[in-house]
Amino acid sequence: MLTARDCLDFSDLDEAVIQVICEHEHLSPMLAIEKGAFLMEQAWGAAAIDHMIVDQYEVTHDMALYKLHMKFAREHHCDDTDREAKG
Numbered sequence: 001m002l003t004a005r006d007c008l009d010f011s012d013l014d015e016a017v018i019q020v021i022c023e024h025e026h027l028s029p030m031l032a033i034e035k036g037a038f039l040m041e042q043a044w045g046a047a048a049i050d051h052m053i054v055d056q057y058e059v060t061h062d063m064a065l066y067k068l069h070m071k072f073a074r075e076h077h078c079d080d081t082d083r084e085a086k087g
Contacts, residue, residue: 004029004030004033007030007033007034007037008033010037011033011036011037011040012037012040013033013036013037013040013049016064016068017036017049017053017068017072018032018033018036019032020049020052020053020056020065020068021035021036021049021052023056024052024055024056025052036049046072046076046077046078047078049072049076050069050072050073050076050078053065053068053069053072054069057069
């Protein structure tokens with residue numbers, strides 16, 4: 001039987017990104033993992049996830065989200081500077 005950890009490992013996303021997807025999309029953790037994995041298979045998926053991170057930062061002004069955005073954008077080559085969170 002697959003566990004949530006197995007699915008998270010398969011998605012190549014970390015728990016913080018999955019938490020953002022949960023909150024942004026109002027999904028359970030398992031559905032957020034599934035959505036995140038699906039998005040990462042799309043050419044535009046990393047940018048979509050990065051937009052979710054920025055949206056959550058703009059609501060909360062949590063510096064951890066700003067740092068997550070910078071890390072995620074760097075690792076996944078998201079170049080959308082007009083949407084970059086202002087930290």
